[in-house]
Amino acid sequence: xxxxxxxxxxxxxxxxxxxxxxxxxxxxxxxxxxxxxxxxxxxxxxxxxxxxxxxxxxxxxxxxxxxxxxxxxxxxxxxxxxxxxxxxxxxxxxxxxxxxxxxxxxxxxxxxxxxxxxxxxxxxxxxxxxxxxxxxxxxxxxxxxxxxxxxxxxxx
Numbered sequence: 001x002x003x004x005x006x007x008x009x010x011x012x013x014x015x016x017x018x019x020x021x022x023x024x025x026x027x028x029x030x031x032x033x034x035x036x037x038x039x040x041x042x043x044x045x046x047x048x049x050x051x052x053x054x055x056x057x058x059x060x061x062x063x064x065x066x067x068x069x070x071x072x073x074x075x076x077x078x079x080x081x082x083x084x085x086x087x088x089x090x091x092x093x094x095x096x097x098x099x100x101x102x103x104x105x106x107x108x109x110x111x112x113x114x115x116x117x118x119x120x121x122x123x124x125x126x127x128x129x130x131x132x133x134x135x136x137x138x139x140x141x142x143x144x145x146x147x148x149x150x151x152x153x154x155x156x
Contacts, residue, residue, distance in 0.1 A: 010039065010047025020056045027056065033069050035059055035076060051084040058093075065101065111148055 013024045020027075030036055031046075036055055038046035055076060062072045075093045079085045138146035 010041075011050065011052070013038075013046050013048070016048045016052060016056065019053050020060070022056060022060070030056060030059060033073065035069070035073055037081060049084075054085065055079070062097070065097075066104070067097070067100075110150065 011019075013027055016022070016027055017024050022030075027036070031038060036048065036052045038048045038052065041047055058076070059069075059072055062075070063069075067075075075096060078092055079089055138151060141151050
């Protein structure tokens with residue numbers, strides 16, 4: 001028995017490309033990354049659900065926000081296949097992404113606020129800054145810009 005999605009006709013890769021603005025090669029890449037799952041008709045041509053337009057749009061938005069393809073794939077695994085996701089389906093995903101985005105915003109705000117002080121100083125080197133990091137004490141906490149990553153001089 002043929003899949004119901006094929007009997008409805010499905011969308012060609014060109015139609016999905018026109019609707020999403022993605023090149024067909026990008027759509028095939030996202031298929032390879034298991035983000036969409038088109039069916040094949042008798043001639044071997046891909047046929048996409050209309051819901052794949054939303055999935056691909058979500059992928060583009062999520063990538064623009066800095067999420068990795070594995071993170072996006074994990075989130076999309078919670079969506080149903082073979083039917084258009086409901087508002088509730090998308091709310092489950094958005095709740096998870098909202099928590100992550102809130103944490104990223106907090107980290108970036110803290111970085112921005114701390115970075116202003118470093119740029120104002122002019123030395124741009126926590127290793128040689130006698131005010132923030134005498135004798136390179138921050139090195140004992142690990143590599144990288146320790147104070148910009150959240151360590152405080154009082155922690156040392």
